[in-house]
Amino acid sequence: MATPLEFTEAARERAAKILDRYPAEYRKSAVVPLLHLAQEEWGHVSPEAMACVARLIGCSPVKVAEIATFYPMFNREPVGEHVLAVCHTLPCALTGCGSVFDHLSEKLGIGLGETTADGRFTLRKSECLAACDRGPVLLVNRRLHTHVSPEKVDEILTELEKG
Amino acid sequence: MATITIDEQQYTVEEGRNLIDAAADLGIDIPHFCYHPGLAPDGNCRMCLTEMEIRPGQFGIVTSCTIRIKDGMNFRFNSPAVLDNRKGIMEFLLINHPLDCPWCDQAGECKLQDHSFDHGRGHSRFVETKRVPPKKDLGPHITLYTTRCILCQRCTRFCDEITGTSELGVVQMGSKSEIATFEGVPLDNRMSANVADICPVGALVTKDFLYKPRIWHYDKVDTLCPGCATGCNTTLEVLHQKIYRTKPRHNEAVNGYWMCDEGRFCYHGWQDADRLQAPLKRVDGELRQVTWPDAMDAAVSGIQAVLAGEGDSAMGVVGSSMATNEENYLLRRLGAEAFGSPRTGLDRKPDGEAWTSKSGFHIDADKTPNTRGARDMLGAGSPEDILRGIGDGTIRGLYVLGGDIGRTLSSEETDAFSKLEFLVVHDVHRSDLAELADVVFPGAIPFEKNGTMTNAQGRVQRLSPAFPPPSGAREDGAILRYVGQRMGVDLGGTDPAGVLEEIAGNVDGYAGLTYDLIGDQGAMTGGEGPSEAAGG
Ligand code: SF4
Numbered sequence: 001m002a003t004p005l006e007f008t009e010a011a012r013e014r015a016a017k018i019l020d021r022y023p024a025e026y027r028k029s030a031v032v033p034l035l036h037l038a039q040e041e042w043g044h045v046s047p048e049a050m051a052c053v054a055r056l057i058g059c060s061p062v063k064v065a066e067i068a069t070f071y072p073m074f075n076r077e078p079v080g081e082h083v084l085a086v087c088h089t090l091p092c093a094l095t096g097c098g099s100v101f102d103h104l105s106e107k108l109g110i111g112l113g114e115t116t117a118d119g120r121f122t123l124r125k126s127e128c129l130a131a132c133d134r135g136p137v138l139l140v141n142r143r144l145h146t147h148v149s150p151e152k153v154d155e156i157l158t159e160l161e162k163g
Numbered sequence: 164m165a166t167i168t169i170d171e172q173q174y175t176v177e178e179g180r181n182l183i184d185a186a187a188d189l190g191i192d193i194p195h196f197c198y199h200p201g202l203a204p205d206g207n208c209r210m211c212l213t214e215m216e217i218r219p220g221q222f223g224i225v226t227s228c229t230i231r232i233k234d235g236m237n238f239r240f241n242s243p244a245v246l247d248n249r250k251g252i253m254e255f256l257l258i259n260h261p262l263d264c265p266w267c268d269q270a271g272e273c274k275l276q277d278h279s280f281d282h283g284r285g286h287s288r289f290v291e292t293k294r295v296p297p298k299k300d301l302g303p304h305i306t307l308y309t310t311r312c313i314l315c316q317r318c319t320r321f322c323d324e325i326t327g328t329s330e331l332g333v334v335q336m337g338s339k340s341e342i343a344t345f346e347g348v349p350l351d352n353r354m355s356a357n358v359a360d361i362c363p364v365g366a367l368v369t370k371d372f373l374y375k376p377r378i379w380h381y382d383k384v385d386t387l388c389p390g391c392a393t394g395c396n397t398t399l400e401v402l403h404q405k406i407y408r409t410k411p412r413h414n415e416a417v418n419g420y421w422m423c424d425e426g427r428f429c430y431h432g433w434q435d436a437d438r439l440q441a442p443l444k445r446v447d448g449e450l451r452q453v454t455w456p457d458a459m460d461a462a463v464s465g466i467q468a469v470l471a472g473e474g475d476s477a478m479g480v481v482g483s484s485m486a487t488n489e490e491n492y493l494l495r496r497l498g499a500e501a502f503g504s505p506r507t508g509l510d511r512k513p514d515g516e517a518w519t520s521k522s523g524f525h526i527d528a529d530k531t532p533n534t535r536g537a538r539d540m541l542g543a544g545s546p547e548d549i550l551r552g553i554g555d556g557t558i559r560g561l562y563v564l565g566g567d568i569g570r571t572l573s574s575e576e577t578d579a580f581s582k583l584e585f586l587v588v589h590d591v592h593r594s595d596l597a598e599l600a601d602v603v604f605p606g607a608i609p610f611e612k613n614g615t616m617t618n619a620q621g622r623v624q625r626l627s628p629a630f631p632p633p634s635g636a637r638e639d640g641a642i643l644r645y646v647g648q649r650m651g652v653d654l655g656g657t658d659p660a661g662v663l664e665e666i667a668g669n670v671d672g673y674a675g676l677t678y679d680l681i682g683d684q685g686a687m688t689g690g691e692g693p694s695e696a697a698g699g
């Protein structure tokens with residue numbers, strides 16, 4: 001089996017707090033917050049990270065893999081510093097998400113699912129982000145941008161380059 | 164009991180029973196995929212939807228597998244809504260299915276095939292490209308044909324509920340969902356191959372049965388697993404005198420719906436053994452093949468020579484926990500009536516490992532199927548007693564029912580048996596024991612036996628032969644009778660049912676047992692432990 005990774009001391013404390021929220025017999029319910037913690041810790045959720053979470057909640061690792069592979073927001077491969085996800089579900093498609101994606105792709109010089117050579121940006125598509133009345137929608141890391149246009153993309157990118 | 168209505172007809176069924184099972188009791192088949200009577204209902208496949216009256220006069224769709232019968236329930240099994248739903252579910256399930264029935268090992272016993280035929284629409288409206296995920300090696304015994312899987316999760320639930328090992332899960336989402344193991348954690352629990360039995364389609368297959376003859380060619384033989392003292396009920400699939408597959412046969416009191424992998428695949432060892440094709444006799448220090456009459460002459464004169472020597476009972480008899488109750492019983496009679504009340508022992512290989520699953524399925528440490536029955540029949544003393552008898556010269560000749568391919572002799576045993584003046588052995592191959600014998604009679608393996616065995620719980624169960632012994636070998640009961648005859652003792656007819664009748668009359672705890680009573684689910688012995696009446 002993949003050798004489980006070990007959380008840092010600080011993450012271990014946070015994991016303990018997360019586990020405290022659930023009664024002992026429902027420890028498994030902590031799987032999603034712990035996977036988020038793992039992703040914060042290591043940038044993506046590798047099999048070794050899943051094994052770490054499985055050990056914490058006391059279940060078979062494949063049960064953690066079920067959850068980690070179900071939610072697309074858990075990165076299974078290493079990603080860039082910033083993850084940009086363009087919503088491509090129908091309402092956003094109707095408001096022009098295509099041009100937003102193409103613009104991003106051209107500016108960053110990468111295609112779908114790719115990461116820039118300097119490791120700063122990863123470009124993705126996403127399913128509906130629940131802001132259909134304000135499309136096109138772009139998710140930047142954990143922040144949602146609505147009514148996005150190619151111009152607004154430039155602004156967002158400049159902002160990110162600064163930060 | 165509860166009175167329920169199905170399609171305007173009233174029926175009386177067991178209260179609290181699952182609707183699918185209750186309907187099955189009535190001979191009504193509710194099509195289903197994810198429900199299995201050995202697992203908790205899961206309600207995920209939606210094939211079992213029927214209509215139930217949820218308010219007076221108002222029907223709603225429910226999953227039959229999660230309904231527990233209560234008095235007064237009212238169902239519609241064949242309303243347009245129900246039939247339509249089935250058609251729809253079948254269409255969904257077949258969207259990505261490869262329809263590779265012509266070379267699928269499940270063909271002929273596939274629920275998807277059957278339900279497609281009964282409830283499908285007959286043609287596909289799906290014009291898009293099908294997903295073709297590669298097949299996966301899940302563990303030592305099991306391969307997953309990923310394309311065929313309908314995600315009913317019987318297999319994952321088996322590993323969660325029955326073995327408690329949880330090696331299987333469903334990874335990914337939506338149409339990409341598939342059954343998987345975690346990397347480096349294969350499906351290798353001790354009951355893993357059961358997942359192939361319960362997979363309703365051809366997704367999970369045992370490597371052992373891959374690309375074997377089509378399932379409808381086999382003769383099915385209901386018998387017992389000879390792998391341990393649990394005595395799991397099995398069905399063998401046999402073609403041209405060869406076993407191709409063993410499946411567990413349901414017996415709630417013994418093995419439920421399951422069997423262990425070791426037991427399931429043990430037929431190979433027996434079937435591939437280098438069998439004795441003729442009796443053997445020691446001539447000038449070497450074992451030579453001889454004819455049956457020649458071997459009989461040798462055996463009888465050898466035994467008579469021992470009996471003519473000093474001591475009260477210079478012969479000993481050793482029964483076998485691989486042999487049936489009837490064979491051990493006949494051995495006891497042969498000993499008592501022809502060898503002058505010999506000392507009696509029971510041959511058994513050393514214990515292996517016991518294991519109990521989360522659900523309570525038990526693999527016994529005793530890797531022979533009939534220790535309890537053989538003891539009951541023989542009233543056998545300890546194996547040490549026999550060795551002691553040989554050591555102090557009170558046992559000078561021995562008659563042993565062997566026949567366990569897994570049995571090897573310890574050096575102590577080899578030393579003891581070498582000291583014997585005369586040794587007669589029944590065996591199936593040239594075992595350690597046979598190598599020491601003066602006469603070896605080629606007997607039958609458990610898959611060739613007809614009779615009963617008593618498992619560790621004291622349940623007497625029937626064994627049926629998949630095929631006869633090889634032409635040069637004989638059933639052990641027949642050999643014993645032949646020896647008896649040559650020594651002036653009539654051991655009766657050859658029918659094991661008749662011998663059982665005799666056992667019922669003579670062995671404590673077996674009173675009243677008949678073939679009919681034992682049936683295909685076995686019957687408990689009345690008394691506990693070995694009987695007083697048995698033994699010489
Ligand atoms: S492999 Fe078979 S048992 Fe397992 S989910 Fe798929 S169809 Fe069901």
Ligand code: SF4
Pocket residue numbers: 388389390391392393394395418422423424425426427525526527
């Ligand atoms: S538990 Fe024992 S009797 Fe049952 S299948 Fe396994 S070896 Fe055979």
Ligand code: FES
Pocket residue numbers: 087088089090091092093127128129130131132133135137
């Ligand atoms: S479709 Fe883009 S947010 Fe809903």
Ligand code: FES
Pocket residue numbers: 194195196197198205206207208209210211212226227228229
């Ligand atoms: S059998 Fe009831 S939903 Fe699958």
